[in-house]
Each structure stands twice: as C-alpha cells, then as structure tokens.
Amino acid sequence: MAREAVSTTSGPVTGLTQNGVRVFKGVPYATARRFAKPVAPDPWTEPLSCTEHGAYAPQPGHLDHAAEAACLSLNIWAPATDRPLPVLFFVHGGAFVTGGGADYDGAFLAAHGPAVIVTINYRLGPLGFLQLHRHGLAEASNLALQDTLAALDWVRANIAKFGGDPDAITLSGQSAGASMVIALATLPQARGKFIRALALSAPGRNIMSAEHADDVARRVIDELELSRDPGKIASVPLQELFAAVDRVGRRIADETEQGTLFGPVLDGTVIPREPRDVFADGTLRDIPLWLGSCRDEMVMFLKSTPPAAMIRTTERQLRAAFGDVGWERLLSCYRATARPDEDPYEALLSDAFWHRPMADLARLHAGAGGAVWLSRFDHRPSLEPFLSQGPTHGADNACLWAHLPDFIDRPILRRKGGPMTLGDVEVATRFQSDVLRFVTRGRPDAAEAWPPCTPGSEPVALFDQPFRVVSLKDSARSLLWTELLAQSGAPQAHPIAKSAAVSA
Template sequence: MLTSAVPTTSGPVIGLAQNGVRAFKGVPFAASRRFAKATAPRPWMEPRHCTDYGAYAPQPGHLDGAQENACLTLNIFAPDGVDRPLPVLFFIHGGAFVTGGGADYDGAFLAARGPAIIVTINYRLGPLGFLQLHRHGGALAEANNLAVSDVLAALDWTRVNIANFGGDPDALTLSGQSAGASLVIALASLPQARGKFSRVLALSAPGRNIMSAERADEVARRVLAELRVERNADAIATLPLPQLFAAMDSVGRKLADETSSGTVFGPVLDGADIAREPREVIADGHLRHVPLWLGSCRDEMTMFLKSTPPAAMIRATERQVRADLGDPGWERLLACYRATARADEDPYEALLSDAFWHRPMTDLARDQSAAGGAVWLSRFDHRPTLEPFLSQGPTHGADNACLWAHLPDFIDRPILRRAGGPMTPDDIAVAERLQASVLRFVATGAPDTADVWPRFERGTERLAIFAAPSHLARANEGERFRQWAELCKGGRLNETNETLLASR
C-alpha cells in the first residue's frame, strides 16, 4: 500500500509500505549535466510517487534508453511504528567505478531487523563520473571528481532530510563495498564531509584509494585521442553514450596491455576536491573520534583470476610486489605460500589477495589504532551457496551477498543480472552474525561486545573471522606474516601502483 506523503527539501514523496517497512525508491537528490557538478533537483509541489528504483547510472549493458541527467537518485528503507530517531546506514555500491547501483541493494530486511534507516544511492559511473577533463576548460571546467561530488550531494541531502523518515542525522554510518569502499575512505578524509557522519564501514576496499592527477590526465588525453576530439575537447560533452563508453573500453584495454597499471577510474588526488591521501589523513589522527570497521573476503582475488582473460590487476599486483621486494623476494613469498597452503587453496591467489587487499587494510587499521582511534578488522571466510561463490569460494563480494540477504534467501541483483536463491543453515548463521554486527555497529559504534570481538590494537591485532563457526584470529601471526615482515623490514610496500584502484 502507498505511504502517506513525507516532506523533503525538494518536495513531498510517497513510497510503498510492506511488511512493516516503508520504501521510498528513486528519490532525486540532485540533477546533473554531462561533465558538470551536480546541482539541486528541480523542486516539485505535488507528492511524487517514489515506488520504483530510478534510472540506472549509464554503464555497460545499460546504455539503451539511459537517462544520464536523471540518474542521481537514492532509496530509503524506513521501519514503521518506531517512536525514536533511528541510526542510518548510508551505503555506496561497488562495481569497479563502472557498474552497479542502489537497485541491487534492497534494504528492507536490514531496516526491519535493526531497526535502522537504510539509504542506498546512485552516482555517476565510468567516464561520466571519473574522467578528469577540467584542465581543458570551457564546458569541461567542472569535470574533476564528479562522482565524489555526487556522493557528497547525496550525503548532504540525507543529512538534511532523513529526520522526516525517522532517521537520526547525527548517527549516520558511511559505508560501502569495493569501489564504494574506496569512495567511503576518500570521502571520510575530506574536510567538506567532516561532521556529516559518525562511523565508517569499508568492505573490500582496494589497497590504494586514490589516483594521481598525472595518471588521470593521461587517461583523459588517451580518451580524447581515441574519440579524435583532442583539438575540440568540448565535443565530448555531446557525443552519444555508446561512442563514449566504447572509447573508454578501448583505452582501458590498451592501458592494461601497455602500462604497469591498467586502472582507468577512481577518486583523484586533484589538489582541490581531494587534497591529501586518505591514509595520511587517518595516520594524522583526523578520524580518531570516528569508529572504523575494515573488512575483506578470504579469497578476494579468485574472481579476478578466473575472469577471461584474468583481470589486469593480477599481473600488475605481481609486478608491483616484484618491484618492491625483487624477484628473489617474490619467489621466497610464493614458496612460503605453497608450503603453508590449505588443501583447497591456490597459493598464488592467496599471495595476491594478501598483497592487494588484506595487508593494506591491516596497515590502515594500524594507522587508525596508532592515532588513538577505535578500529575493528574482519575477514569473511564463509562460502555462500550462491554463484559465483559456490564455485569460487569466499571471493570478492561474498560478504556483500550475506549482508543484504533477506533471510532465508539471497536477494536478486537486477543490475548485475545475478539471481538470488535459498540459503543453507550455515549461510543463514553466518549472515545473521554479519547483519547483527553491522546493525550493532550502526547503532552503537562497536560491532560486538569487547569480550566477543575486541578492537584491533597494536600487539594483539585481533581479527574477526566470519565463518561457521565465527571466531577470532590475529593478523600478526603465522609464517606468512613473518616472511612479509622480514622482506619489508618492518615497513610497507611501495604502494605507488595505481592498479590498486581496479576493484569490483
């Protein structure tokens, strides 16, 4: 049934009420022109029916009929009958900065279980959100970090309006997965976002979160050349979307073959919107008063190894480790992983997963803890009985499938065209634990009691393992840790390779 109208700064909205949850879908939080900063949406006077997801952000596989000027929408899931302001989970989707959208994340189950307010958003993807063209001036003068500005606009809209839906704007958790986690970490470090969130949850963030301005300029130059508009860059603002995305695909493949990177997109250290590396900001203690949860999946790299051809990040990560530690260091590590591999483990994949995902997240946790901040570290080791995880194990996105499940079923993801399905008892047990921890973190700033899951701190370095059964481990134990520590001589790898943004 339809809900009563809820006022917003843009105009009143009507949603759908079902099973004790009100869902407001496709609510415009901003409007956009191609390669320009988002602006406030055109206001409306009559109640707007927000009962279905809005237009997807243009992306491969969803370009026909794309509405690029109307894709900046969000979705709100709010429990009925709660007489107090509820904490808010503000979620930024992943998808390698080129795919995905809020429609893949139905937050009704989490909202009811919380109770909590769940907000999922769209932002501009691919060239429309990440192509850095501002140095060319004219119609392109605003084209830098547009996706970051989109997410900031969604956050601002939520802060101003969420109380009307029953949410507490002062208890907002900034959260995301994969590319969305990269945006979360970048956003959390910005002065312009300070005070607009109270906690941070980042799942499967790549090891490096920011692209250099020089790298972004090179990508832009290559795209303009591919489109043959180098001498009239403004023309890119009117090209058909299929032509623009085809050029980006071509440039991406060439970069993967011709450079040590392969990364095309990501937030950019442009000196304006993003002036400092997020890791420096965290190490300096600017987030010490913000609880932080960092998570990853055990076999992150399996999905990328099994892609056809294997993702460019595979080759680039190996090249980076070899460059940092030398060929003998690489061979020593690989020998260690082979000697310590589980029966079902690919040692090469495990080494790359540690280099690209797990070790950088652990380093970030160390920075936050050393600065005096509260931080929790987790790893998801459960294999959901849902493809691609059933055949690939707890690879990239396995935790996401369980977090958004509507127990006892996994949900459909229409944008990625992945079907859901029934869960096993182990799936349900692990998903219940993960969801309870997330909702507790959103409500209290801690995912569990200190005796069950203590903070990550130097020395003990506790790591929560989500599995059947879940348990605690230590991030600084084992032969693999010892080999890395000796090879790195107590320091970090030289994380200059921009490939560390190429996540899904």
C-alpha cells in the same frame, strides 16, 4: 500496501509501507549536466511517486535508454518509529563502472536494526571518473565523489523526516564503494556529517594519482579524435564515449603501473590529501572504523576471461618492490603453508591487493588513537559464483543484504537469489547483527570477544562456522612480509597501498 507522503527540501514524495517498513525508491537528490557538478533538482509541488527504482547510471549494458541527468537518486527503507533511528548510508561497488542502488534491498536490515537504510546511485565510468578539469571542462574532477557528497548532504538535510537521525550516519560501501567511502570520510566537506565508517573489500589502491588520471583523460580524448577541441566530449553520444573508454582500458591495462582506468583521484581540490595520511595524522580518531575483506578475494578475478588486469599489475608491483628473489620467496612461503583447498598464487595476490593494505590502514588509524576492527569473510555462500569459487569478492555483501532465509536478486548484476543453507543463515545472521550493532552502537561485537586493533595487536574476526577471532600477525607469511618490507626500505607502507601516492 499503504502509501505515505513525506516532505523534502525539493518537494513531497510518496512511498509504500510494506511489513512495517516505509519504502521510498528513486528519490532525486541532485541532477547534473554531463561533466558538470551535481546541483539540487528543480523543486516540485505535487507529490512525486517514489515507488520504483530510479534510472540506472549509464554503464555497459544500460546505455540505450540511459537518462544521464536523472540517475542521481537514492532509496530509503525506514521502519515506523517514534524515535530517531541511526542511518546506514551505503555506496555500491562495481569497479567504478557498473552497479546501482537497485541491487540492494534494505528492507530486511531496516526492520532488524531497526535502522534507516539508504542506498544511492552516482555517476559511473567516464561520466563519474574521467578527470577533464585540465582539458577544458573545469568542473569535471572527482564527479562521482561529488555526487556521493551531494547524496550525503541530502540525507543530512532530509532523513529526519523519514525517521532517521542525521547525527548518527554510518558511511558504508563495498569494493569500489568502499574506496569511495574511505576517500569521502577524509574530505573536509564531509567533516561532522557522519559518525562511523564501514568499508568492505576496498582495493589496496584506494586513490589514483592526478598524473594517471590526466593520462587516461588524454588517451580517451585522443581516441575520440578531439585533441583540438576536448570540450566536445560533452556532446559525444554515450555509445561512442563508452566504446572509446573500453578500447583505452584494454590498452592501458598492460602499459601503466595502475593497470585500471578509474577511481577517486588525488586532485588537490575535491580530494586535497592522500586519505591514508588523514587517517594517520589522527584527524579521524573519533570515527570508529570497520575494515573487512573476503578470504579468497582474487579467485573471481583470476577466473575472469581474460584474467583481470589487477592480477598482472599486482605481481608486477611486488616484483618491483621486492625483486624477483623476494617474489619467489613469497610464493614459496605461500606454497609451503597453503591449505589443501588453497591456490597459493591466489592467496598471495589476495593478501597483497586486499588484506594487507586494509590491515595497514587499520594500523594507521589505531596508531593515531582511533577505534578500528578488522574482519575476514571465510564462509562460502551456497550461491553462484561463490558456490564454485569459494568466499571470493562479494561473498560478504551477498550475505549482508540477504533477506533470511533467502539471498536476494541482483537485477543490475543479473544474478538471481535463492534459498540459503542453514550454514549460510548462521553466518549471515552473525554478520548482519554485527553490522547493525556497529551502525546502532558503534562497536560490532556485543560480547567484546572481538576487540579493536591496537598498535601492538591486530585481531581479525573470521566470519565462518564457527565465528572466531585470530591473530595473523605472527604467521610465517606475515613474518616474511615484514622482513621483505624492511629490506625494501619502507616497512610502514605496503607496496600496493602506497603505489598511487608515490606516483602522485
């Protein structure tokens, strides 16, 4: 494995070349004091070895030796090339509290694009999402999103040195990372810095209200007994801070409409506008958008112990929007139309929290003149937890990052990879090819058998055996949703997607 040095705006870095792909891991893009904005790292002159992943962002299970200021790093996989390559900029998921770029090895995607693949770390949990700007720490607002924007700026400034095209960046993310991408894409500070966006399994509530974020911050401060001097939270030991957040989280799950602690926040400064409104008014009509989800998203959360708070929250919000009679009508419809292997309750919640809000966002973007594609991942990967739970949350992500014919290890998630079946390889090949085609050419389907959505048509690509494109708009379930939304007085706004905006 040959070493290669590349100069950056902070200093030279060295990586390794493996099978024709240059790999740079743990490249610092910023540094930050606790609850402060990210700033450029101190420059260096001697080559910095970037052959190992950088420090994980502090998170449950990784607190004992956490290096807070050193966690803001990124990883680059760059094929050797004589022409600038498009860039896939990936933001990891993990419910805003776990994860990191180390779980995503981009070597296979880079070689097969060809494309430059970038994965990033950003601050998690209270360090990235606790809104303290109204509690004595003026900079502490949407810090994780500010980290992500700093990483994007670093990529724009430096990626040409690695063979990437700074004018051909695709923002992408999965789960919490997809929410980050949707918010990031709408920021004035990000305008002109990317040309496409891909969001996989973005939660229905892509943004939280400032009131909810302030309530969470107040509860954490009170839990730490710092109400008289909130600024001292900046020096609380990590173990104490995360333990207090955990206690608040368990209580808040049943006490608030949101049910969860963290996410991007409509603070009026970093995020000045509700992202859905930005898509709706046509500001992003020139940005091609791919929105995807997994068929059985909610199974993983129903089977968690105890079941995730979003289960109770979603049912509660649907009952509030449609009344108990409307809820029972929905559940009866799902029971009557269920597949033999389908849990009607899970399918209803998956539609409510994941699929329909994404379709709603697609509708807004298409209505404003934007190109947008919808997909659903229906294939069950032969890897746990999907082998026992079906195509639940993350099934598409496991196939996207696979090194065919094997699934990769995920060290932070503590999930082992393994060999793929022929069916896995077939579906993953199609999925990877379409993602790379979207990154390199701006549309996912070479044969144009999968058309973009239009105001009158919402085709959905199903990644399964076989791959097929269907319309779900006129199904019995969809027609009932349309009727109930009309009766509720808000036919254009899905109740889960609009909940944060209404409470803001």
